[in-house]
Amino acid sequence: MSATVYALPSIVVFVTAAVLIVVGALGVLAVRNPVHAALSLILTLFGVAVAFIAQSADFLAAVQVIVYAGAIVVIFLFVIMFLGVGRSRHDHVEPLVGQRPLAALGVAVTVGGLIALLASSHWVTGATSASGSSLVKGTGNVRQLGTAVFTTYLYAFEATAALLVIAVIGAVVLARRERVTEEAE
């Protein structure tokens, strides 16, 4: 397998996506200002969208940009500005002794275990899909995904409709000012 020469464009696309994703994720971690963290998050989300397109998941890449970068990050920015949260003052204090080294150790063990699992396993068996809805090359990705969502996963799709309504009502109830209880206190 190592003797196979991979096409240069796909390598360039992968490296671009990897740089976008890793730089953005490290930015979310390192930056102190929440607004800058949200902007770094957009970088990571665009990198993931690039990786989606490189793996012929066109519809998901579009949804990634529209829903994640468009809607979710805007909600984050809206809440940050609504609350007026400035630089976080709490990150230099460390109430739990040894939390950072332990977290780093746990994450290193997890990622190392995942990569070791990858290296020792042979995922590509050549077997076709078990669900019968195989991803045929050449036909439109949107059509295949739409067919799968509206036939095989129809009940899950209907359940997401209920979930979204519940989420909207819950957010409105949570963010509403409760004047009655404040007067009662």
Next chain:
Amino acid sequence: MNVPAAWYLVLAAVLFGIGAYGLLTRRSALIMFMCVELMLNAVNLTFVTFARTLSDVGGQASVFFVMVVAAAEVTVGLGIVVAVFRRRHSTSVDELTEMKG
């Protein structure tokens, strides 16, 4: 030939690790939510990679539902952050200690 799936899987593992480290170490509830988003995106990338490798559109359908749940989770979660901020004037998770025994 396209790059091997293992490259994307390693990238997703690294992204998941960065998100998990941020979730464990940061104190601001907003940044913690962003780290949860990073971890969800790492899982989505894994799903799409396996959908390509196994030629099964079910992986992409799973990503679709993960995105819907992530949108709902962010909406409700940020509503909770706003409600907490009204009471405590802080988004630090260390100051929410009412249930400490």
